[in-house]
Amino acid sequence: MPSTPWEQLRQTVLSCQKCPLHTQRNQVVFGSGSLTAPILLVGEAPGFEEDRTGVAFVGKSGQLLEKILTACNFSREKEVFLSNIVRCRPPQNRKPTLQEQAACLPYLENQIELLQPKIIVLLGSVALRAFFGPSARITRDRGTWKEWFGYPVMPTYHPSALLRNPQLKRDAWEDFKKIILKYRLLADPNHYCQYI
Numbered sequence: 001m002p003s004t005p006w007e008q009l010r011q012t013v014l015s016c017q018k019c020p021l022h023t024q025r026n027q028v029v030f031g032s033g034s035l036t037a038p039i040l041l042v043g044e045a046p047g048f049e050e051d052r053t054g055v056a057f058v059g060k061s062g063q064l065l066e067k068i069l070t071a072c073n074f075s076r077e078k079e080v081f082l083s084n085i086v087r088c089r090p091p092q093n094r095k096p097t098l099q100e101q102a103a104c105l106p107y108l109e110n111q112i113e114l115l116q117p118k119i120i121v122l123l124g125s126v127a128l129r130a131f132f133g134p135s136a137r138i139t140r141d142r143g144t145w146k147e148w149f150g151y152p153v154m155p156t157y158h159p160s161a162l163l164r165n166p167q168l169k170r171d172a173w174e175d176f177k178k179i180i181l182k183y184r185l186l187a188d189p190n191h192y193c194q195y196i
Contacts, residue, residue: 006035009110013087019103021088021096027054028088031111033081038187039074039179040117041065042108043084043158044126045096051089056082061159065123068159068172072180073193079183083111085130101130112151118186120151121179124158143175145182152186154179 014028022028029046032055041057049059057065065082074080086096086104096104112120122128125138131148132141138155146153156175157168177196184191 006114009107009114013107016087016104016107019086019088019100021086021090021100024091025088026051029054029056029084030087031081031083032056033076034078035081035115037079037081037115038118038183039080039121040112040115040119041080041082041121041123042127042131043082043123045084045086045093046089047093048089056084057159060163064159064162068176071173071193071195072176073191074183079187081111081115081117083108085127095126101126105130117151119179119182120148120153122153122155124161127158128155143171143178145178152182154182 010030013030016022016028027046027050029050043057043061046056047059047061049062050056056062069075069080076082085108086100087107090096090100120131122131125136128136128138128141131153132146136155138157142155142157144155146155154175157172162169162172180191180193180196
């Protein structure tokens with residue numbers, strides 16, 4: 001019998017069959033990181049490696065994200081929790097449909113309620129639009145603090161976009177510098193980062 005609300009949510013997500021994606025998954029990717037993390041990063045959907053391992057952000061995009069987090073002096077063990085809009089891999093890594101997102105979003109909302117992060121970082125256009133609607137644009141809105149039900153939210157590029165277009169890395173790094181400053185303001189004024 002699940003003993004905590006977090007474990008209850010985890011069991012519910014692992015057995016979910018609310019959309020057709022469950023028929024092709026190998027693993028549900030619930031999310032990974034610290035349950036006391038001040039920073040929640042939200043991506044789009046699991047990819048091949050995530051579907052294989054059940055761990056969020058472990059493929060090529062995840063490896064790049066790990067480098068960015070390390071440069072910020074953030075870790076999965078302490079400062080961040082990684083999640084996605086949907087928990088099962090869409091075929092051929094296509095974008096999740098609005099119906100698939102709608103089926104899965106309550107799980108993310110429950111995670112946010114339980115985690116109570118101080119900062120939410122939205123990685124890419126799918127995550128941005130899931131939070132702020134279809135008129136949101138990652139190229140326009142990235143790098144600008146937004147608010148979602150009282151949470152400060154920073155949209156930035158998904159690591160996969162940085163892999164496709166390395167010229168975007170400079171902008172993404174500027175966004176993460178803003179995240180470091182906000183983290184110092186809201187969570188740890190003594191947080192060390194050699195770059196800022």
